[in-house]
Amino acid sequence: MLKVYHLEGGNFSEAGSASSDIKKLLKRLGLQSKIIKKVAVAMYEAEINVVAHAYSGDINVVVAKDHIKILVSDKGPGIPDVDKAMTEGFSTASEKVREMGFGAGMGLPNIKKNVDDLNIKTEVGKGTELSMRIDFQH
């Protein structure tokens, strides 16, 4: 199964709708709630990062028999230092974004904790591509 979503930078009120759509889909498929939670957290954080830090983005979700793959690619500033960005507490979120409750610097670490495989490709000035896989069996 393949699902595609589009994201606009700065559009916070729509952020989270792709992840909740996938959550509902996985629930219908009868997956364990523990797995659904992992997918929801990882996908939401990736979605919010595009909205908070990039200009626009696309999400492709592939649901296979034993895993889910989520690819989030954006046009945006890219991430100059990925190791630093992965550190809990590191954030470049603007004041406006912080007032909305984002910018704890926990999103990428949250993603890492919840997925079985994470790959970040990024180019400064162009954009970022985050691909993650979550296995259904553990």
Place this chain on the structure above:
Amino acid sequence: MRISEIIEKLSLKLHTSINDDMEIERGYVSEMLSDVMANCPDESLLVTILSHENVIAVCILKDIKFIILANSRKPNDEMLKKALDEDIVIATAEKNAFQISQSLLELNVR
């Protein structure tokens, strides 16, 4: 403790209806949504001053059904609309988050 009992005991102002008056045993206080995503136990109530629709998106994903807004905060229109759509209860307290947590502890919500 049921949502309706918590609302009564803490004298909260209710903004939505309560369609599913469920038992709540746990609570979490936070002003950072990725902290809620990471650390809030499932099916807790959430005490916060964040009063916009992003909170609802997080509550949907974490199965949070009850939000207590501290410091007399009111939900913005979009937050209220989404909460109604998703059957999430929102109520406002005059007290701050610390005081609300104390009262909740006395009600055995931890």
